[in-house]
Amino acid sequence: MLTNLLLGSAIGVILALTGAGGGILAVPALMFGAHQSVAQAGPVGLLAVGMAAALGALLGLRTGTVRYRAAMLISSAGMLLSPAGLWLARRIDNQWLTALFAVVLLYVAYRTWRQASHPGTGADDVRADLACIRDASSGRFVWTSRCARAMALSGGIAGLMSGLLGVGGGFVMVPALKRYTDLDIKSVVATSLAVIALVSATGVVSSAVAGILDWPVAIPFSAGALAGMLAGRIVAARIAGPQMQKGFALVSSVVAIGLIVKVWL
Numbered sequence: 001m002l003t004n005l006l007l008g009s010a011i012g013v014i015l016a017l018t019g020a021g022g023g024i025l026a027v028p029a030l031m032f033g034a035h036q037s038v039a040q041a042g043p044v045g046l047l048a049v050g051m052a053a054a055l056g057a058l059l060g061l062r063t064g065t066v067r068y069r070a071a072m073l074i075s076s077a078g079m080l081l082s083p084a085g086l087w088l089a090r091r092i093d094n095q096w097l098t099a100l101f102a103v104v105l106l107y108v109a110y111r112t113w114r115q116a117s118h119p120g121t122g123a124d125d126v127r128a129d130l131a132c133i134r135d136a137s138s139g140r141f142v143w144t145s146r147c148a149r150a151m152a153l154s155g156g157i158a159g160l161m162s163g164l165l166g167v168g169g170g171f172v173m174v175p176a177l178k179r180y181t182d183l184d185i186k187s188v189v190a191t192s193l194a195v196i197a198l199v200s201a202t203g204v205v206s207s208a209v210a211g212i213l214d215w216p217v218a219i220p221f222s223a224g225a226l227a228g229m230l231a232g233r234i235v236a237a238r239i240a241g242p243q244m245q246k247g248f249a250l251v252s253s254v255v256a257i258g259l260i261v262k263v264w265l
Contacts, residue, residue, distance in 0.1 A: 037094045
C-alpha cells in the first residue's frame with residue numbers, strides 16, 4: 001500500500017510540473033512498481049490521472065483558464081471511443097501492448113524535448129490558418145465546422161488512446177490545442193486537464209463495471225496522485241519550465257527503453 005501511495009505521489013508531482021502529458025508515466029510506474037500488466041495498470045492509471053486532472057481543472061476554473069465549452073465537445077468525442085480502447089486492450093497480447101506503449105512514450109519524449117528546446121515555434125504564434133480563433137471582444141471561440149471537426153477528432157484520438165493504454169490523453173490534447181487554437185499555454189494545459197478528467201471518468205466506470213479495476217492498488221495510488229498534484233503546483237512556480245520539460249523527456253525515454261527491454265526479456 002505504501003509503495004502504491006508513493007508511486008501515485010510521484011505521478012501527481014510530475015503531472016503538475018510538466019503539464020497534462022505527465023500522466024503517461026502512471027502505467028509504467030505501476031508496471032515496474034506494482035508488477036502489473038498494461039491491461040491491469042491502465043484502469044488504475046486512468047483513475048489516478050483522472051482524479052489529479054480533475055483537481056487541476058477545478059483550480060483552472062477558478063482562475064478562468066479552462067475553456068469549458070471546448071472541453072465538453074472534445075471530451076464527448078473521447079467518451080465515445082474510450083470504451084473501444086478498453087475493449088481492444090483486453091484482446092491484444094500484453095507484449096504487443098507494452099511495445100506500443102513504449103513507442104508512444106518515445107514519441108511523447110521527442111515532442112516534449114523539441115518543444116522545450118524551441119518554445120517559440122508554433123506554440124503561441126497566432127496564425128491565420130488556425131482552426132479555432134477567439135473573438136476579440138468576448139474572448140470565446142468563434143465556432144465553425146472546421147473548428148468543431150478539429151476538436152472532435154483530437155478528442156476521439158485521445159479517448160481511444162485513453163482506453164487502450166490507460167493514459168489521460170494529455171499528450172494528444174496539449175499539442176492539438178496548441179496547433180488548432182490561439183490559446184495561451186495556461187489555458188491549453190487547464191483545458192486539457194478538464195478533458196482528461198472527463199474522458200478518464202468514462203474509462204474508469206467501464207473498467208469498474210467490467211470488474212477489472214484493482215481497487216486495493218487504485219485507492220492508495222490515486223490518493224498519492226492527488227497529494228502529489230497539490231505539492232507539484234507549489235513547486236512548479238519555482239522551477240523553470242523548459243528544464244523541467246527536458247527532464248521529463250529524459251525520464252520518459254529511459255522508461256520507454258526499459259519497457260522495450262522488458263518485452264524482449
